[in-house]
Amino acid sequence: MERHGAAYLSDTVVSFLKEEGISLEDCRGQTYDNAPNMAGQYNALQAKLKEHCICVLFVPCLAHSLNHAVEETAGCLSGVTDYFQFL
Numbered sequence: 369m370e371r372h373g374a375a376y377l378s379d380t381v382v383s384f385l386k387e388e389g390i391s392l393e394d395c396r397g398q399t400y401d402n403a404p405n406m407a408g409q410y411n412a413l414q415a416k417l418k419e420h421c422i423c424v425l426f427v428p429c430l431a432h433s434l435n436h437a438v439e440e441t442a443g444c445l446s447g448v449t450d451y452f453q454f455l
Contacts, residue, residue: 378416392421399427 369380385392398414414426442448 374412374416377413378420381413381417382420392417392424395421395424397427398424 370376382392385395398417400413414424417424418426442452
């Protein structure tokens with residue numbers, strides 16, 4: 369990937385699917401981390417792909433969501449932070 373903007377990512381995904389003979393109209397789901405350029409509902413990749421096919425529903429990646437929750441929780445506890453800094 370050369371850039372991280374939603375328009376570039378969308379063009380890249382659509383181009384890749386066409387090259388591989390995969391119809392975007394046949395796709396029903398997409399999942400990414402919760403980064404704004406991927407998951408935002410108005411101008412992110414998931415919204416750009418939905419412009420091509422309304423049936424492509426977005427589901428946030430639960431692994432990334434859990435990772436963010438644990439990271440934020442651990443960052444609030446000085447004992448945990450000290451432990452991981454020690455490691």
